[in-house]
Amino acid sequence: MIFSSFSRFLSRTQLPVILGGAGARTCAVEGPAFRVASRPQILATAALAVAVLSSFAVAQPAQQQAIVLTGGKLLTVSHGAIENGVLVLADGKIAAVGESGKVKIPSGAKVVDAKGMTIYPGLIDPESNFGLTEISADQMTNDLVERSDEIMPHMHVYDAFHSETELIPVARLNGITNAVVAPASEDTIPGQDIFIQMYGKDRDQMIMGRDIALAMNFGSEQRRRGSAGRGGGGGGRPEYPSTRMGLVTQLRQAFLDVQDYVAHRDAAAKKDDKTFKRDLKMEALIPYLKGERPVVIGVYEGYDVETIMALAQEFHLEVILNHVTHTQEILDKIASYHVPVIVGSIYDFPRAGQRFDAVYTLPAELAKRGVKIAISSADAGGPVSSHSARNLPYAAGFAVAYGLPYDEALKAITLNVAEMFGFADRLGSLDVGKMANVVVANGDPLDVRTDVKQVYIQGVPVPMENRQTRLRDEYSK
Amino acid sequence: MHFFDPLPPARRTTKYLIAAGILSIAASTAAQQAPSVPADLVIRNGTVMTASHGTIEHGSVWVHAGKIAGVGASVNAPASATVVDATGMWLTPGIIDPHSHSALDGDVNEATSPVTPSMRMIDAFDNRSADLYRALAGGVTTELLLHGSANMIGGQAVVIKNKFGLDRDAMLFPNAPGSIKFASGENPKRVYGGRDQLPSTRMGNFEVMRAAFEDAKHYIAEWDAYNAKAAKGDKDAVAPKRDLKLEALADVLRGKLYVQIHCYRADEFMTEEAIAKEYGYKVRAFHHALEMYKVAGKIAADQTAIATFADWWGYKDEARDAIPWNAVISMRKGVKVALKSDSDDHVRRLNQEAGKMVHYGGATEDEAIRMVTLNPAWIIGVDDRTGSIDVDKDADLVLWNHDPLSTYARAQKVYIDGDLFFDASLPGLGTTHFSGVMHDSGGFGADDEIGEEDGQ
Numbered sequence: 001m002i003f004s005s006f007s008r009f010l011s012r013t014q015l016p017v018i019l020g021g022a023g024a025r026t027c028a029v030e031g032p033a034f035r036v037a038s039r040p041q042i043l044a045t046a047a048l049a050v051a052v053l054s055s056f057a058v059a060q061p062a063q064q065q066a067i068v069l070t071g072g073k074l075l076t077v078s079h080g081a082i083e084n085g086v087l088v089l090a091d092g093k094i095a096a097v098g099e100s101g102k103v104k105i106p107s108g109a110k111v112v113d114a115k116g117m118t119i120y121p122g123l124i125d126p127e128s129n130f131g132l133t134e135i136s137a138d139q140m141t142n143d144l145v146e147r148s149d150e151i152m153p154h155m156h157v158y159d160a161f162h163s164e165t166e167l168i169p170v171a172r173l174n175g176i177t178n179a180v181v182a183p184a185s186e187d188t189i190p191g192q193d194i195f196i197q198m199y200g201k202d203r204d205q206m207i208m209g210r211d212i213a214l215a216m217n218f219g220s221e222q223r224r225r226g227s228a229g230r231g232g233g234g235g236g237r238p239e240y241p242s243t244r245m246g247l248v249t250q251l252r253q254a255f256l257d258v259q260d261y262v263a264h265r266d267a268a269a270k271k272d273d274k275t276f277k278r279d280l281k282m283e284a285l286i287p288y289l290k291g292e293r294p295v296v297i298g299v300y301e302g303y304d305v306e307t308i309m310a311l312a313q314e315f316h317l318e319v320i321l322n323h324v325t326h327t328q329e330i331l332d333k334i335a336s337y338h339v340p341v342i343v344g345s346i347y348d349f350p351r352a353g354q355r356f357d358a359v360y361t362l363p364a365e366l367a368k369r370g371v372k373i374a375i376s377s378a379d380a381g382g383p384v385s386s387h388s389a390r391n392l393p394y395a396a397g398f399a400v401a402y403g404l405p406y407d408e409a410l411k412a413i414t415l416n417v418a419e420m421f422g423f424a425d426r427l428g429s430l431d432v433g434k435m436a437n438v439v440v441a442n443g444d445p446l447d448v449r450t451d452v453k454q455v456y457i458q459g460v461p462v463p464m465e466n467r468q469t470r471l472r473d474e475y476s477k
Numbered sequence: 478m479h480f481f482d483p484l485p486p487a488r489r490t491t492k493y494l495i496a497a498g499i500l501s502i503a504a505s506t507a508a509q510q511a512p513s514v515p516a517d518l519v520i521r522n523g524t525v526m527t528a529s530h531g532t533i534e535h536g537s538v539w540v541h542a543g544k545i546a547g548v549g550a551s552v553n554a555p556a557s558a559t560v561v562d563a564t565g566m567w568l569t570p571g572i573i574d575p576h577s578h579s580a581l582d583g584d585v586n587e588a589t590s591p592v593t594p595s596m597r598m599i600d601a602f603d604n605r606s607a608d609l610y611r612a613l614a615g616g617v618t619t620e621l622l623l624h625g626s627a628n629m630i631g632g633q634a635v636v637i638k639n640k641f642g643l644d645r646d647a648m649l650f651p652n653a654p655g656s657i658k659f660a661s662g663e664n665p666k667r668v669y670g671g672r673d674q675l676p677s678t679r680m681g682n683f684e685v686m687r688a689a690f691e692d693a694k695h696y697i698a699e700w701d702a703y704n705a706k707a708a709k710g711d712k713d714a715v716a717p718k719r720d721l722k723l724e725a726l727a728d729v730l731r732g733k734l735y736v737q738i739h740c741y742r743a744d745e746f747m748t749e750e751a752i753a754k755e756y757g758y759k760v761r762a763f764h765h766a767l768e769m770y771k772v773a774g775k776i777a778a779d780q781t782a783i784a785t786f787a788d789w790w791g792y793k794d795e796a797r798d799a800i801p802w803n804a805v806i807s808m809r810k811g812v813k814v815a816l817k818s819d820s821d822d823h824v825r826r827l828n829q830e831a832g833k834m835v836h837y838g839g840a841t842e843d844e845a846i847r848m849v850t851l852n853p854a855w856i857i858g859v860d861d862r863t864g865s866i867d868v869d870k871d872a873d874l875v876l877w878n879h880d881p882l883s884t885y886a887r888a889q890k891v892y893i894d895g896d897l898f899f900d901a902s903l904p905g906l907g908t909t910h911f912s913g914v915m916h917d918s919g920g921f922g923a924d925d926e927i928g929e930e931d932g933q
Contacts, residue, residue, distance in 0.1 A: 137663070137793035167791065347822050352607035352917035355906055356614035356825070380822035380921065387791040394829065397884030447884050448832040468790070468800040475770050476806060 063459030066090035066106045069440065072114030077121055077407075077415045078429035087119055089436035092458035097430050117453065120410070120445050121429050122177025122198075122437030123393060124417040126342045127296075127322065127376035128386040130168050130181050130196065131161040136385060144184035146191070150223055150247065151254050153284035155191030157181050158210045163203040167386050169466035171377075172198045174390035175439035175452045178208070178427055180417070185217045185298050188247055189254075192284065193296070195421055197437075199457040212421055213320070214288045217298040218308040222247055244304075248311060255315050258285045291318045294420065296342070298322040302330045309337055320420055322376075326351065328358055328365075335369035340420045343373050343412075346395050346402075347380035357402055363412065364403030374420060375399060375412040397446030409446060514896045515559040517541050519552060520876065523563025528570050528850040529865035531843055538568060540872040543895035548866050561876070561890070569846055569881050570865050571618025571639075571873030571893065572827050575784045575853035576737075576764050576817035578625060578922045579824060580606035580637075586625035587632060588668050591676060592689045594657060594725035596632025598622045604637075604645040607915045608821040608922060613641045613899045614907060615825035616875035616888040619650060621857045623764075626660035626739040627668045629676065629685045633657050633725065633734065636857055638873070638893050642910030654858035656761065657729060659686070660739035661749065663795050683748055690756045693726035700727075735761035735858055737784075741795035743771040750779050762856040764817065767799035770806040777811030782856050784817040787830040788837065804848065805838025815853035821922035832882035845882055871895075 067089040074085035076097060086103040088096035096103045105111065134141035143160035146152050161181060171179075177198050183190035195209035241250050261282040268276035287293050295317045299305050305327055312319045319339040325348040327334060334341065343363045350358035366373050375396050377389035396409040404412075418428030426435045436459035443450040455462045518540040525536030525548065539547035539554040547553055578585045584601035587593045602622065612620065618639050624631030636653035661682045670677025676685050699717040706714035728734045738749055738760055746763055753760050759781070763769065766783035767790070769776065785807075790799035808814045816831055818824035831849045834840035840848070854864025863871045872895035879886040891899040901907050 135791055135794055135797060170790075347825075349607075349611070349821070352915040356611045380820075385792065388789070390788070394884050398826075398829075401879070401885040401887055448829050449835040449882060451836050468802075471798055471800050472770070472802045472806070476802075 063089065063092045063436065066095065066109035067436075067456070067459060067461070068105050068109045068111045069114045069117075069119055069438070070105075070111060071100060072117040072119040072440065074430055075118060075120040075410060075445070076430040077410055078431050080407075085119070087430060087438065089438060089456060089459040092436055092460075094430060094432055094434050094436050094438070097432060114440055116442070117440050118443060118445060118450075119430070119438060119440050120175075121414050121427070121434075122439055122455065122457065123175050123413045123445075124423075124427060125171070125176055125179035125377045125386075125389055125392050125413070126374040126417045126420065127378055128171075128179040128181050128389055129184065130171070130179055130198075130386050130389070131163060131165045132157065132181065132183070133386070134162070134165055134167070136387070145186050146183075147186070147223070150188040150241070150250060151281075152187055152191055153189050153214060153288075154280045155183060156211060157183060157191060157194045158203070158207055161194060161196070161203055161207065163200065163206045166467050167389070168198050170468060171386065171389040171392075172455055172462060173452060173464060173466055173469070174393065175441065175445060175455055176377075176389060176392055177437040177439070177455060177457050178418075178423070179386075179389070180213065180296075180421060182213075182215045182296065185215070186221070186223045188217060188222050188251055190215050190217070195423060197457060199460070199462050208423070208426075209421070211284075211287075211293070213293055214285070214295045215298070216295050216308075218244075218247065218251075219298075219300050219304045220244075221300075244307070248307060252311060252314075255285070255289060258282050258289055262286060262289075288317060289315055291316050294318045294320045296320045296322050300325045300348075302327040305330065305334065323348070323378075324362070324366075325359055328354075328362070331365050331369060334366065335371050340372040340374065340416070341366055342376050342420075343399075344375060344395065345378040345380055346375065346398055349380060360398065360402040363399035363409070364405075367404055367408045367412075372416055372419070373408070373412050374417045375409070393446050394448050397444075397448070400446060406446075514543070517546075517554050517558035518561065518872075518892075518895060519554045519558045520561045520563050520568055520874065523566045523568040523876065524880075525866060526567060526569045526842070526846050526881070527866040528843070528847050529867050536568075538866060538872075538874065540874075540892070540895045543872055545866060545868055545870050545872050547868060563876055566889065567877040567879065567881055567886070568866070569616070569828075569875050569877065570850040571863065571875055571891065572616040572849050573619040573815075573853040573857070573864060574612070574617055574818050574824050574827060574849075575621045575762070575815050575856040576819050577612075577620040577622050577824060578819070579608035579612065579620065579622065579821050580604065580918065581622060581922075582606070582916070582918045586627035586668075588625075588627035591628045591665055591669055591674075591685050592630045592722070592726075593624075593628050593632055594630050594689075594729070595721035596624060597635070598624055598632055599635040599649070602635055602637070602645060602648075603916055603918065604641075604643070604648050605914065605916045606918050608824070608918060609637075609639055609641050610906065610908065610911070610915060611821070612824045613639045613891055614888060614901070616828060616877070616881070616891055617824055618873040618875070618891065618893045619854070619857070619859065619863055620824070621656060621737075621853075623656070623737060624658040626658070626664040629660060629665050629682055630689055630726070631658035631660060634737065636859065640893050640896070640898055640910065642898070642908055642912065650857075650859060654735055655728075655733065656735040656737050656857065657725070658737050658739065659749075661686075661745050662740050662742065663793055664739070679745070679748075683752060686752055687755075689726055690730065690752075693723055693730050694756075696720065696723035697727050697730065729758050730756060732758060735856075737762050737764055737856070739764045741765050741767050741799075743768040746772055746776055746781075750776065750781065761858070762815070765796075765819070766807075767796055767803060769812060770800065770803045770810075771798075773807040773810035773812045780813075782813035782815060782852065783807060784815045784853065784856055786819070787816055787833045801833065801837040804834055805840050805844075808840070808844065808848075809838075813852050813855060814848055815856050816848045817853065819923050821918075824922070828877075828881040828886055829884060832884070835882060842880075842882055 069087045074082040084100040132143045146155045180193050182193045192211040193213040194207050195212045196206050200206040241247050300323050322342040348359050377392040396413045400409045415428035418424040438456040440454040441450050441452045521537040522535050525533040537552045539552035580603045581601045582603050587596045621634050623634045634656040636650035637648045638650050640648050676682045762782040764784045766785045769783050788801035804814045827849045831845040834845045851864035854860035863873045874892040875888050876890040877886045889901050
């Protein structure tokens with residue numbers, strides 16, 4: 001028995017719908033606190049979920065019946081908390097939000113008693129590598145970064161995004177419904193990001209935005225052809241660039257080249273010159289040099305921030321700073337840039353001799369200075385590993401422990417991220433008209449002890465299972 | 478120096494104990510701003526999570542001469558006792574990490590042979606490492622510093638009390654039992670297979686172990702034969718050469734070293750137990766043990782504990798089936814479960830990792846706190862001395878501003894043997910015994926850090 005079901009687990013490529021049978025047993029909300037009206041209704045919910053999943057083959061996940069969550073504590077993010085609230089999800093959107101008794105409940109809606117529950121918008125991870133890796137140590141499962149050059153803006157994450165990755169249902173179970181997927185950070189410009197919905201049958205259903213931002217990195221960790229190790233002393237090939245000077249000069253020249261390219265391209269267009277050859281690398285950078293889309297700059301040291309921001313300002317880039325881990329001395333300057341910041345990882349190490357909480361307090365210190373902050377699921381010290389992305393809310397909670405106001409922490413993993421990447425009209429708060437990406441949990445979303453009971457994406461109750469819950473259930477028998 | 482140490486392993490701890498006793502006096506007089514340790518200390522009116530006998534609301538703990546002298550709703554401390562008001566705060570035993578590679582400056586793996594049992598981690602222990610300081614600020618009072626997982630049979634661990642600021646020998650846990658690190662699976666395969674050496678497979682893994690124990694049995698037999706001759710007064714008997722490697726392996730077979738095994742897969746637990754039975758030693762704990770939930774009922778009978786991650790998975794193939802319910806499922810099936818860091822990062826917040834167990838599987842708060850206190854103490858073999866708030870145990874205590882199992886808890890004061898080593902309210906570092914320069918050690922303190930030449 002175990003082996004027959006076990007073989008099923010081994011296939012990563014299977015879709016949730018194939019496991020609908022198992023889903024019917026476990027996808028309904030669990031726990032006594034999150035009370036659904038009756039057992040038949042649970043089964044109906046499960047059947048609905050399966051039915052909706054089955055319809056994936058021809059359509060987007062579509063909510064077919066209005067859902068009303070009553071009696072829960074609503075953390076709206078945009079307009080405070082509502083202790084005894086009602087939230088109506090219809091046609092994949094939030095149709096109504098308000099205090100109990102003040103919200104009209106549509107007829108024919110499925111009413112779910114959420115008393116004792118906390119309800120909040122789906123969490124958004126501002127930096128992940130979902131769909132670019134499966135088993136970290138297994139190189140054949142990794143499409144994290146193209147390793148051939150420092151400047152590769154024409155690498156598009158959407159070309160590699162593996163929507164069936166198991167990492168997504170694992171993170172989703174803890175209430176993460178959306179994410180920015182970025183290439184790994186070894187290169188100065190490793191490529192362009194996508195913005196995803198964490199549910200859907202295939203890539204096209206899950207990618208909400210392509211080339212939404214340019215990934216850029218600067219500092220001691222960026223790849224340098226001229227040095228096998230850090231600092232140019234690694235005995236590598238004597239090739240340019242091998243220092244920070246080289247990296248910045250290379251980048252500045254690349255931007256100048258784009259400006260030159262645009263001039264020639266426009267001139268050719270004016271003359272109706274059909275022989276002009278498109279250069280994909282140049283084309284990729286144009287929207288960013290026009291300031292039309294954000295450039296996410298990963299940088300750790302204060303002095304590196306100052307260098308790269310000078311360059312960004314020279315070319316009028318629309319900047320989102322990322323990491324800024326060791327910038328305690330220049331926080332006022334960072335605030336003066338008036339750019340949003342993805343802080344951390346909050347778990348990055350301070351320098352030896354620095355107080356233990358020098359990085360823990362960074363989100364609070366930046367927010368205090370009026371900086372719009374986001375918090376990502378990045379692990380300590382390095383490239384993100386989205387295997388741990390389910391811990392995103394705990395990073396935000398840890399920032400609260402070290403002084404960040406609670407509301408700011410919640411914003412840092414919802415609305416602020418949506419605003420930074422241009423999705424605030426659809427995501428990030430419990431507001432009428434936004435996508436019904438909603439999480440129901442048995443307590444404070446930022447606390448490690450809290451259990452997420454149900455995730456809705458576009459109003460569809462997502463089966464609360466993944467490969468790990470199936471293993472759990474199999475071996476708990 | 479230690480390589481030529483003539484003392485047999487079993488006597489080493491005694492030597493350290495003596496050294497620690499002398500040097501700690503010197504250190505405490507030399508250290509800057511070292512506050513005088515009160516003879517009696519009472520931490521009163523806190524939520525006392527004892528880890529052994531539940532939680533006492535509005536409880537008090539009396540510390541006398543570095544030991545816990547009383548715990549309960551009230552204690553009979555003398556009026557002269559220094560009083561710390563813990564109203565609105567939580568008190569737990571010191572957090573214990575049963576799997577750390579901190580403070581070794583990257584000297585984690587002697588990855589030059591798959592069998593290196595005579596390596597001793599104390600020889601690499603850097604007592605001024607910033608990792609220790611950051612762990613202390615996270616409430617960690619005891620750590621087991623282990624050899625890495627490159628080798629089937631690695632080196633011997635060192636147990637420390639995190640008395641950051643004192644000298645090296647004053648940080649050693651007095652009289653702690655010795656432990657030795659074993660490993661199987663992907664890491665030894667990768668390291669030696671990558672060089673076209675044995676072992677490059679799990680078949681090779683375990684054959685290397687068996688061969689090592691055959692050598693050890695032979696070594697013991699030679700010594701037994703010699704001792705028998707000597708006992709009969711045979712003046713011509715020549716003692717076999719003392720061999721540090723075989724001596725250490727013999728100590729495993731003699732039951733003098735706790736065996737701590739890095740492995741992941743269910744089949745490996747069973748193989749390891751079978752080999753242990755074949756050669757007559759016990760496995761103290763499986764470390765990582767991410768698939769224990771599959772065979773916990775079986776392993777529980779062997780009384781082997783696990784030191785596992787709360788929720789890590791997917792970083793390598795043998796971590797593919799990791800589930801965050803592993804700890805609680807294994808516990809419910811009778812296995813003693815500890816959570817560990819294997820990380821200079823996570824060691825700073827093991828209390829939160831314990832909190833996750835409330836979420837993943839519904840551990841009670843009592844069960845959860847035990848996973849980072851009393852149970853890791855058992856794995857290290859110091860549970861009679863620390864790991865819970867009980868009378869006569871070492872006063873290793875952490876005062877938290879919030880429920881330690883929540884995301885929001887910060888360690889406010891950390892006591893070790895009744896002495897205050899960290900106080901978050903102090904300006905600067907918050908340390909009470911540290912002065913001078915702290916060392917940065919690169920990397921993240923994980924098992925897999927085996928030097929660039931062995932990287933993937």
